[in-house]
Each structure stands twice: as structure tokens, then as C-alpha cells.
Amino acid sequence: EFNQSRKPNVAAGTRPLIAISPTDRSLRTRSGCNRLLRIALCAAFVAGCPVAAASEFSGIATLTSQYIYRGQSLSDGNPAVQLGLDYEFHSGVFIGVWGSTLDLQSTSSRRDAELDYYLGYHYALKVPVSLSATFLRYTYPGQTGSHSYDHNEYLLAATFRERYSIEFGYTADLYGLDRSGRHWELRADHPVDSAWVLSAGLGQNDLTDIGVDR
Numbered sequence: 001e002f003n004q005s006r007k008p009n010v011a012a013g014t015r016p017l018i019a020i021s022p023t024d025r026s027l028r029t030r031s032g033c034n035r036l037l038r039i040a041l042c043a044a045f046v047a048g049c050p051v052a053a054a055s056e057f058s059g060i061a062t063l064t065s066q067y068i069y070r071g072q073s074l075s076d077g078n079p080a081v082q083l084g085l086d087y088e089f090h091s092g093v094f095i096g097v098w099g100s101t102l103d104l105q106s107t108s109s110r111r112d113a114e115l116d117y118y119l120g121y122h123y124a125l126k127v128p129v130s131l132s133a134t135f136l137r138y139t140y141p142g143q144t145g146s147h148s149y150d151h152n153e154y155l156l157a158a159t160f161r162e163r164y165s166i167e168f169g170y171t172a173d174l175y176g177l178d179r180s181g182r183h184w185e186l187r188a189d190h191p192v193d194s195a196w197v198l199s200a201g202l203g204q205n206d207l208t209d210i211g212v213d214r
Contacts, residue, residue, distance in 0.1 A: 060084045067102055070183060070205040074114070076103035092122045104143060115139045120155075128161045148176045163189050167203075179209035 062082040067075035074080075086096035097117050104112045120134030134155040143149060151174055157167040165187045174181035185203030192198050 055090050056088045058086045067100055070203075072205075074100075074102040074104075078103060088122065092124075093120070094122055095119050104140065104149065112143060113141055115141055130159045130162075132157045132159075151176055165189075174207065174210060177210055179207075181209065182206040 060083070062080075064080050064082065066073055066077060067080035067082070080101045082098070082100040084096065084098035086094060088094035095118070097115065099113060099115045101111050102114050116136060116138050118134055118136045120132055122130060122132045124130040132155075134157075136153040136155060138149070138151050138153065140149045151171055153169055153171040155167060155169045157165060159165040165185075167183075167185045167187070169183045171181045173179070183203060183205045185201055187199065187201040187203075189197050189199045
């Protein structure tokens with residue numbers, strides 16, 4: 001898997017204003033979220049410095065060949081356009097919004113949209129370990145039909161040396177179905193150069209409450 005976190009590595013110092021790199025949907029958490037293999041083109045605007053020194057604003061725009069999230073294709077095998085904005089205060093509190101095109105119903109020619117909002121706290125320990133807790137709200141504006149897919153998720157993550165991470169997530173109302181869902185993930189990121197990161201992940205998306213386990 002090729003990947004660059006949606007959220008820039010805030011512990012490693014400043015970043016170039018323009019970075020061309022592959023990317024995935026992981027800006028919403030510090031540890032990232034594992035995806036199946038895909039290559040995406042990303043133009044990321046970053047004006048930042050370390051968390052301890054100042055606040056940081058970042059944005060990302062992605063054109064990806066397919067939107068795959070936790071083992072599921074949410075774009076029905078089609079390309080997707082994704083945009084994200086993130087702001088982190090010097091205190092470690094961060095807020096952001098992220099959106100993507102997707103296909104909720106493969107029988108329809110109409111493209112759907114996902115718009116996610118998140119709020120969290122990122123804490124860097126004196127040792128090379130950082131912790132984060134995130135509240136995430138998934139919304140699907142413009143969806144048709146009587147059912148709402150909107151739901152909340154809670155994430156806890158720990159990162160070691162900004163390269164190795166573990167994440168746990170829980171939702172009590174997955175896709176508005178009044179069923180719970182859980183996931184865990186181990187991840188490793190290896191910088192190839194200043195623009196590219198090679199990543200590998202192992203995890204499980206436990207959706208047994210709705211009859212799925214990935």
C-alpha cells in the first residue's frame with residue numbers, strides 16, 4: 001500500500017508548501033487508516049510547524065482511482081475526488097472536515113457525497129510516543145430515500161516515532177442501522193523520500209452486528 005497521512009506529521013517540523021504524493025483517507029486521525037492498495041495523486045497545501053511551537057492549518061486535495069475504506073469500495077470501483085481541511089491549535093486540539101464522492105447505490109448513475117467532521121486531541125509524550133482521541137461525524141448530504149446513513153465514531157490511537165501506530169475505533173450506530181461496529185489496526189510507515197511514504201497495515205473491521213466481519 002502506498003500512503004501519506006491526510007494530516008501532516010506535526011512532530012517532524014515544517015513541510016514544503018506543495019507536496020505531490022499518494023494519499024488516503026487518514027487525515028482525520030494521526031495514526032492513519034489502512035486501505036487496500038491504490039495510488040492517488042495529491043496536491044497538499046501545508047503551512048506548518050511543530051505542535052509545541054504554533055498552531056497549524058493544512059489542506060489536501062486527492063484524485064484517487066477508487067475510494068476503498070476498511071476493505072470496502074465506497075465508490076463502486078469508480079474514481080473519487082476528495083478534499084480535506086484541518087486546523088490544530090498549539091494546545092493539541094484539532095478540528096477538521098473531509099469530503100469525498102462515492103456511490104451508495106450502484107444501480108444509480110448519480111454520484112453521492114460523504115462529508116465528515118471531526119474534533120480531537122493530540123498529545124505528544126516526552127518519549128517518542130504520541131496519543132490521540134477523536135470524535136468523528138460521518139454525514140452523507142443529498143442522499144435519497146427514508147434511511148439516513150449518518151453516524152458517529154470514536155477513535156483512540158497511539159503512534160511511536162511517527163512511523164508505527166495502533167488504532168481502535170467504535171461506533172454505536174453504524175450507517176444509521178442502530179448496530180455497533182468496532183475496528184482495530186496496526187500500521188507502519190516508511191518514508192521513501194520527502195514526498196513519498198511506503199505503508200503497511202493489518203487490522204480487522206468487526207461488523208458482526210450487521211452480519212459482516214472484515
